[in-house]
Amino acid sequence: MPLAWPPEARAFRYADPSLERRYPDLGLLLDAYAVVDLGVKVATGRDGRVPACRAGCAQCCWQPIPVTPLEVLALHRYARHRLPPAVLAGLAHRLSRYEGQKRDIASPCPFLCDGACLVYPVRPVACRQYMVFGASCAQGEDASRSRPQDVLVPSYDHMLAALMRTLPWYAGHKPEPPEHPSEESARVFFQAITSVVQAVAWNRFFHV
Secondary structure, three states: OOOOOOHHHHHHOOOOHHHHHHOHHHHHHHHHHHHHHHHHHHHHHHHOOOEOOOOOOOHHHHOOOEEOHHHHHHHHHHHHHHOOHHHHHHHHHHHOOOOOOHHHHHOOOOOEEOOEEOOHHHOOHHHHHOOEEOOOOOOOOOHHHHOHHHEOOOOHHHHHHHHHHOHHHHOOOOOOOOOOOOHHHHHHHHHHHOEEHHHOOHHHOOOO
16 A cells, blocks of 8 residues: 655645644545645646636636545535535535435536635645636536546546555545555446436535
């Protein structure tokens, strides 16, 4: 299992000491996110183009967003403990309507508010890796379909290394992670447990 910490990833590590003390498994995920962010830097450097993504551009937030169970917990915990009360109240009201139904997949990400991500520091791997070059996405555009040549090809090695760092958390949960994970078995495992943000039963976490 490739758990060696790339020294270069340290510069990308988001730290929240008090929240990490409260939830030790959060540190495991934040370590993984740092590896993913490093991979994005490597991939964008290899591409050589300047990303068109910027604050206020949120077309990708209207697409189904893959998310793992540990990422779901991180989103909930960050929102619960780090958002201002008034913002959290509005978010909780919105999330209380998400019952894990497939029909909600067509909805925008529930953490999107006024064109901004409320949980940006702990956004999922899928959000971190999705980057578009050239022009910013037009309203309603899915660049992965309309111009795939302008969508970043992420570093597979960094992504897999990051996900495998989180495997210890899944021990004791169903389905069990592979005991001696290979690249293929890890890929199959994460594919099996991945949902999308819009199809999570957020009403289990947020009540009004």
